Amino acid sequence: xxxxxxxxxxxKQGLTRRDFLKLSGMLAVAAGFKFDVPxxxxxxxxxxxARGYSADRRVLKAMETRPRVPVIWLEFSDCAGCTExxxxxxxxxxxxxxxxxxxxxxxxTLSAAAGFQAEQxxxxxxxxxxxxxxxxxxxxxxxxxxxxxxxxxGRTALDILKEAAAGAAAIIATGNCAAYGGxxxxxxxxxxxxxxxxxxxxxxxxxxxxxxxxxEATTGxxxxxxLFGALPELDALGRPKPFYGxxxxxxxxxxxxxxxxxxxxxxxxxxxxxxWCLYKLxxxxxxxxxxxxxxxxxxxxxxxxxxxxxxxxxxxxxFWDGGGFYQGQSAPLERPxxxxxxxxxxxxxxxxxxxxxxxxxxxxxxGGEK
Amino acid sequence: MTxxxxxxxxxxxxxxxxxxxxxxxxxxxxxxxxxxxxxxxxVPDKGSKAGxxxxxxxxxxxxxxxxxxxxxxxxxxxxxxxxxxLFHLGLFVTILLGTPHMLVWKSLLGxxxxxxxxxxxxxLAVGGIIGMLILLVHRRINPVLRLISxxxxxxxxxxxxxxxxxxxxxxxxxxxxxxxxxxFHMFSVDFLLIWIPLSRISHFMFxxxxxxxxxxxxxxxxxxx
Ligand code: HEM
Ligand code: HEM
Ligand code: SF4
Numbered sequence: 001x002x003x004x005x006x007x008x009x010x011x012k013q014g015l016t017r018r019d020f021l022k023l024s025g026m027l028a029v030a031a032g033f034k035f036d037v038p039x040x041x042x043x044x045x046x047x048x049x050a051r052g053y054s055a056d057r058r059v060l061k062a063m064e065t066r067p068r069v070p071v072i073w074l075e076f077s078d079c080a081g082c083t084e085x086x087x088x089x090x091x092x093x094x095x096x097x098x099x100x101x102x103x104x105x106x107x108x109t110l111s112a113a114a115g116f117q118a119e120q121x122x123x124x125x126x127x128x129x130x131x132x133x134x135x136x137x138x139x140x141x142x143x144x145x146x147x148x149x150x151x152x153x154g155r156t157a158l159d160i161l162k163e164a165a166a167g168a169a170a171i172i173a174t175g176n177c178a179a180y181g182g183x184x185x186x187x188x189x190x191x192x193x194x195x196x197x198x199x200x201x202x203x204x205x206x207x208x209x210x211x212x213x214x215x216e217a218t219t220g221x222x223x224x225x226x227l228f229g230a231l232p233e234l235d236a237l238g239r240p241k242p243f244y245g246x247x248x249x250x251x252x253x254x255x256x257x258x259x260x261x262x263x264x265x266x267x268x269x270x271x272x273x274x275x276w277c278l279y280k281l282x283x284x285x286x287x288x289x290x291x292x293x294x295x296x297x298x299x300x301x302x303x304x305x306x307x308x309x310x311x312x313x314x315x316x317x318x319f320w321d322g323g324g325f326y327q328g329q330s331a332p333l334e335r336p337x338x339x340x341x342x343x344x345x346x347x348x349x350x351x352x353x354x355x356x357x358x359x360x361x362x363x364x365x366x367g368g369e370k
Numbered sequence: 371m372t373x374x375x376x377x378x379x380x381x382x383x384x385x386x387x388x389x390x391x392x393x394x395x396x397x398x399x400x401x402x403x404x405x406x407x408x409x410x411x412x413v414p415d416k417g418s419k420a421g422x423x424x425x426x427x428x429x430x431x432x433x434x435x436x437x438x439x440x441x442x443x444x445x446x447x448x449x450x451x452x453x454x455x456l457f458h459l460g461l462f463v464t465i466l467l468g469t470p471h472m473l474v475w476k477s478l479l480g481x482x483x484x485x486x487x488x489x490x491x492x493x494l495a496v497g498g499i500i501g502m503l504i505l506l507v508h509r510r511i512n513p514v515l516r517l518i519s520x521x522x523x524x525x526x527x528x529x530x531x532x533x534x535x536x537x538x539x540x541x542x543x544x545x546x547x548x549x550x551x552x553x554f555h556m557f558s559v560d561f562l563l564i565w566i567p568l569s570r571i572s573h574f575m576f577x578x579x580x581x582x583x584x585x586x587x588x589x590x591x592x593x594x595x
Contacts (some may be wrong), residue, residue, distance in 0.1 A: 016502030180580075237372060247548060261469065279469060280482075287549050317374050323381070328473030332389075333382035335477055341393060348394030352401025359402070 006226070009068045051235055054191070069226045070133045072125055073107040074164060076157040077150045077184040077193055079140025082175040083109045085212040086219065108152075121155050126167050134225055135168035136218070137161065140177040140184040142191030142200055149191035158199065165200045172206045173197065174218045176314055179207035186320035197238055206231055207238035210289075211314035216295050217243040234274065237317065250284035251293035254278065263322050267308065278305060282326040284313030380556035386472045388563040389478075395567025398573060453504030460498020461530075464491055466536065488541070495538050502531050522569065529565045532558040 004012075010020055075083070106125045108118070114180050125133070139157075142149040147156030165171060173196040177183035184193035197205040208218045221240050224232045232240040249255065257263070257277040264271035264278055277283070285293075288311050292303040305311055310326070313319040336344075465471045469485040475484035487490075506527055509515050536558055538544075540551040564574050 237374075249548075250543075259488050261485060261490075263469065263485075279472065287552065317372065318378065322378070327477060328470065330470035330473050331477035332385045332474065333378065334386050336386055336389060340390060344390040344394040345397050348397030349401050351394075352398040355398070355402050 007064045070129045071115045073136040075108045076139035081212040086215040130167040135171045137178040140181045140193035142193045144192035174208045174213045176209040178316040179209040209315040243291045244289040248288045278310040283310035285311040288313040290315040377553040384560045386562040392563040449508045453501045456497045456501030460494045463494045
């Protein structure tokens with residue numbers, strides 16, 4: 001590992017001790033410490049994460065002693081939305097600090113270099129930090145026809161991923177595309193897009209799904225690894241539990257209306273204006289594990305459901321094919337066409353008539369009713 | 371294989387297939403029963419057949435069940451009356467007036483309707499589950515019922531009981547994660563759809579036939595029911 005500790009590195013970047021203390025406080029929260037969120041209560045209280053934790057001693061200590069961990073960030077079949085979400089937040093934010101100041105060694109979109117220079121910078125970083133860096137992947141990896149549907153510098157995404165994964169200490173797949181295939185994987189999935197953890201099986205892969213991923217969840221997970229050399233606890237879908245432990249529905253500010261059976265029936269009816277539950281408009285909150293309702297977006301300003309739009313379920317696998325976005329969560333995924341129903345009815349009726357005819361002839365044969 | 375993909379299967383292709391099987395199966399049952407035919411009626415009517423049918427339906431479905439003391443079932447067997455009543459009431463309210471279920475109808479039929487608040491549906495669902503337990507216990511302790519109950523009867527009970535319980539657990543996030551319970555709920559509902567035409571649970575269709583035929587006979591003979 002590079003000998004420099006995190007604190008030394010930050011000093012070189014011009015951070016004062018005061019900045020440093022502030023940063024470690026933010027990191028403590030980011031890494032999922034004290035990530036205890038108050039329950040939404042039936043009284044209508046808004047579920048909201050308390051802010052401004054004091055610096056955690058353990059984080060401070062780790063920053064003073066632990067070596068800096070570089071991050072290499074790759075993009076494949078994606079829209080760069082996850083990067084946008086992180087980089088567009090107001091500065092100076094946690095995201096900025098963690099990524100720009102603290103760790104980032106190579107980032108496809110944010111890199112100043114381009115072309116061969118950028119490729120070279122990446123190769124250098126991978127060689128210098130072999131076995132130590134965190135690999136962040138954004139975007140799905142298409143594998144159809146040898147992976148030709150996404151190539152960078154003449155090489156396929158699959159190839160680039162395998163190479164970068166080989167030297168990584170840990171891999172973080174940010175966004176639904178990198179985690180589970182996302183939009184590129186939506187039916188009929190022409191490029192056979194896959195998530196990272198389906199392709200890299202010999203390394204720990206953390207999934208930070210979302211469309212885009214919540215910046216705090218990505219940076220928090222990175223921070224956790226940087227500070228403690230270990231990944232946070234994951235759920236069955238590879239998501240860190242501090243951020244994906246409960247459903248959006250469980251922390252939703254509209255939940256009391258769900259319980260009371262008060263639903264908005266359209267986007268501009270009385271219910272919508274009064275902030276009632278969006279279940280009937282297709283909200284996928286009940287099956288969606290993500291921190292939108294607690295961390296929220298834009299420094300805690302709001303999140304889709306708060307602004308009146310149902311949850312699309314973007315942190316779950318195959319959410320593009322999970323039924324219509326505006327169709328109730330309980331609605332079947334496919335509605336049988338009239339022809340299919342008619343065919344089934346015809347088959348049933350025909351079989352019934354057949355049986356009835358056999359019954360009749362049996363009855364006649366046995367001298368039944370005249 | 372994740373819970374999400376199992377749920378997708380249960381909400382998607384399996385539900386699709388089960389629904390078509392249900393439609394085909396019920397039509398088969400309907401046609402075979404209708405084709406049994408009515409026997410020729412050579413006796414002059416004493417009263418109105420149609421009137422008898424109407425009375426039979428009104429009393430049998432809308433009035434009798436709610437006035438226990440005129441109901442023979444109640445005086446002879448209060449447990450069936452109470453258990454059966456609680457169960458069917460809970461069942462109908464949840465699957466017709468619960469919001470998630472109305473949305474299923476809406477997606478299939480193309481139109482929806484207002485629903486009841488969750489706590490109301492929820493308590494009626496509890497009532498339905500308790501009703502089913504009463505019916506089961508009664509089936510075990512009543513000597514006659516016990517004698518005539520075979521695997522088919524217990525299976526029919528179970529096939530309806532599992533969706534009721536998994537639905538309730540899902541609403542309250544009991545013991546398992548939501549999508550796990552949702553998966554169980556959907557698999558059990560899909561199985562119910564397949565099982566209905568194959569079993570006596572199809573009584574909800576034939577009940578109307580027996581009501582109609584009995585009513586017709588009562589009306590014809592001028593019996594006041
Ligand atoms: C118009 C609709 C229906 C009518 C009039 C009706 C009527 C009845 C009657 C009279 C009984 C026997 C007495 C009792 O236990 O209460 C019964 C039993 C039963 N019904 Fe229904 N029913 C209807 C719909 C349904 C539906 C839709 C289901 C399930 C999906 C269902 C499930 C059952 C079961 C499982 C039993 C037997 C309970 C036991 O084990 O004793 N019924 N029904
Ligand atoms: C396609 C068919 C069905 C779907 C998609 C479906 C879906 C659901 C959903 C989403 C819930 C609510 C969970 C919540 O509030 O968070 C639920 C609850 C429930 N379901 Fe179903 N269901 C179906 C059919 C049925 C059937 C056939 C039965 C009964 C035999 C049933 C019995 C229940 C019960 C008892 C509840 C609990 C209601 C409460 O406690 O408020 N469901 N179901
Ligand atoms: S269904 Fe959606 S809007 Fe309604 S309470 Fe749940 S998460 Fe909130």
